[in-house]
Amino acid sequence: MKLEQERIVAAALALVNREGLSGFNLRALALMLNVRASALYWHVGSKDEIVARMAKMLYERAFDAAPKGVGWQGWLLGFGRAFRASLLGQRDSAQICTMARLLDTNIPTLMERIAAPMVEGGIDKASAVSMQGAVIAYTLGWVVYEQSSTLHDTLEQMYDFTESYERGLTAMVRGFAADRSKPP
Amino acid sequence: MKLEQERIVAAALALVNREGLSGFNLRALALMLNVRASALYWHVGSKDEIVARMAKMLYERAFDAAPKGVGWQGWLLGFGRAFRASLLGQRDSAQICTMARLLDTNIPTLMERIAAPMVEGGIDKASAVSMQGAVIAYTLGWVVYEQSSTLHDTLEQMYDFTESYERGLTAMVRGFAADRSKPP
DNA sequence: ACCTGAACACCGTTCAAGT
DNA sequence: ACCTGAACACCGTTCAAGT
Numbered sequence: 068m069k070l071e072q073e074r075i076v077a078a079a080l081a082l083v084n085r086e087g088l089s090g091f092n093l094r095a096l097a098l099m100l101n102v103r104a105s106a107l108y109w110h111v112g113s114k115d116e117i118v119a120r121m122a123k124m125l126y127e128r129a130f131d132a133a134p135k136g137v138g139w140q141g142w143l144l145g146f147g148r149a150f151r152a153s154l155l156g157q158r159d160s161a162q163i164c165t166m167a168r169l170l171d172t173n174i175p176t177l178m179e180r181i182a183a184p185m186v187e188g189g190i191d192k193a194s195a196v197s198m199q200g201a202v203i204a205y206t207l208g209w210v211v212y213e214q215s216s217t218l219h220d221t222l223e224q225m226y227d228f229t230e231s232y233e234r235g236l237t238a239m240v241r242g243f244a245a246d247r248s249k250p251p
Numbered sequence: 252m253k254l255e256q257e258r259i260v261a262a263a264l265a266l267v268n269r270e271g272l273s274g275f276n277l278r279a280l281a282l283m284l285n286v287r288a289s290a291l292y293w294h295v296g297s298k299d300e301i302v303a304r305m306a307k308m309l310y311e312r313a314f315d316a317a318p319k320g321v322g323w324q325g326w327l328l329g330f331g332r333a334f335r336a337s338l339l340g341q342r343d344s345a346q347i348c349t350m351a352r353l354l355d356t357n358i359p360t361l362m363e364r365i366a367a368p369m370v371e372g373g374i375d376k377a378s379a380v381s382m383q384g385a386v387i388a389y390t391l392g393w394v395v396y397e398q399s400s401t402l403h404d405t406l407e408q409m410y411d412f413t414e415s416y417e418r419g420l421t422a423m424v425r426g427f428a429a430d431r432s433k434p435p
Numbered sequence: 436a437c438c439t440g441a442a443c444a445c446c447g448t449t450c451a452a453g454t
Numbered sequence: 455a456c457c458t459g460a461a462c463a464c465c466g467t468t469c470a471a472g473t
Contacts, residue, residue, distance in 0.1 A: 092464080092465065092466085093465080093466065093467090094464090094465080094466095102437095102438070102439090103438075103439060103440080104465095104466080104467090105438080105439070105440080105441095105467080105468080105469085106437075106438050106439075108466095108467070108468080109436085109437060109438070110437090113466080113467080114465095114466065114467090161349065162349055162350060164395075165345065165346055165349040165350075165395050166346060166349075166350075168399070168400055168401045169399070169401050169402060170401070174401070174402060174405050175405070178405075178409075192409075193409060193410055196409050196410060197409075197410045197415040197418065197419075198418075198419070200393075200396065200406070200410075200415065200419075201389070201393070201415065201416075201418070201419030201422070203392070203396075204389055204392030204393040204395065204396060204419070205385070205388055205389040205392055205419070205423075206392065207392040207395060208387070208388030208389055208390065208391040208392030208393070208395070209384075209385070209388040209392070211348075211349050211388065211391060211392070212384065212387075212388060215352070215353070216352055217352045217353050217354070217358070218353060218358060221358050221359070221362075222384070225362075225376075225377060225380050225381075226377055226380060226381045226384075231381040231384065231385065232385075234381065234382075234385070234427075234430065235381075235382070235384075235385030235388070235389070235423060237426065238385070238422075238423050238424075238425075238426025238427045238429075238430060239389075239419060239422050239423040239426055240422075240426070241422075241425075241426040241429060242421065242422025242423055242424075242425040242426040242429075243418075243422045245422075245425060245426075245429075246418065246422060276445085276446065276447085277446080277447065277448090278445090278446080278447095286456095286457070286458090287457070287458055287459080288446095288447080288448085289448080289449080289450085289457080289458070289459080289460095290456075290457050290458075292447095292448070292449080293455085293456060293457075294456090297447080297448080298446095298447065298448090
């Protein structure tokens with residue numbers, strides 16, 4: 068039963084990769100699974116829930132790919148890069164994350180797990196979640212523009228996406244480090 | 252004729268404020284203007300175009316509200332805050348900006364205008380657009396989570412939105428300043 | 436337990452026809 | 455020039471009915 072949900076989410080991500088988010092609908096999704104659209108409702112509550120699970124998958128991929136044991140600054144940098152890579156690996160992923168209404172049950176566990184490497188590094192939990200949230204927000208927003216069908220080409224000829232993302236990321240993390248070295 | 256388009260966009264923003272983005276449809280929008288949905292197509296090309304114009308409005312409000320003549324670092328900080336304020340003043344604004352496919356004609360002029368205060372401050376255009384883009388991305392991403400119906404309450408009890416946004420913003424801008432003081 | 440078939444209300448968009 | 459009325463194809467979702 069859990070397996071069926073994961074099959075649905077995987078098919079949904081593949082469908083968005085092929086057709087784009089605007090071409091993602093339950094009839095086409097059901098067709099990929101050799102089933103009718105109404106059959107999906109046995110395994111999943113709504114289209115919104117599918118979108119939420121897609122977004123969760125993108126966060127988890129980032130968490131799994133991010134290098135561990137590199138200190139809290141290294142973790143912030145690594146998770147940011149891994150999150151961007153996760154998003155760039157999936158078409159319209161930034162839109163998916165933006166419109167996803169993550170389930171209340173998923174949120175605490177997901178945030179705990181992501182902030183854990185920082186707390187272990189000696190950062191208080193409030194600061195950890197706050198800084199982590201800033202890096203995630205920056206990365207998501209960055210990919211919104213990088214994936215924008217109308218903005219991508221124009222932006223690309225003004226600066227290199229990876230290089231500029233990196234500059235913003237390191238600037239932010241360096242600024243956080245400077246912040247924490249001044250107040251005891 | 253231009254006036255009609257602005258009336259449509261204003262009504263659309265008001266409708267989203269009342270009903271949310273999911274309740275925003277052309278029949279309801281037309282009703283607000285005492286007209287049928289099909290009549291909108293005389294003044295505007297599509298629903299997507301209306302969304303693009305809504306997003307453009309949000310960027311312009313930020314630009315107009317941001318303080319001028321405060322140096323390039325002050326401009327980055329001021330524009331970031333003004334953009335966040337503009338977004339928070341409109342329901343579901345982050346979603347609007349994310350899904351908006353800005354028209355190609357608007358992009359160059361809009362970006363030129365936003366980067367102009369930095370270029371006047373002695374920053375080369377490529378760096379200006381890059382740093383500006385990072386601040387915009389961070390702010391948009393931040394408000395995505397701040398406006399998220401399922402995340403807002405959980406995040407609010409972990410940290411103060413305004414204070415944490417401010418810490419991320421100043422960290423990034425301070426990092427940019429440190430960057431530029433080292434390489435000549 | 437799991438799926439189909441048919442239907443429901445709703446949506447963006449088009450277009451002939453009105454004024 | 456600007457709008458209406460009616461229609462089109464499509465969508466998420468529900469639910470009785472099948473197996």
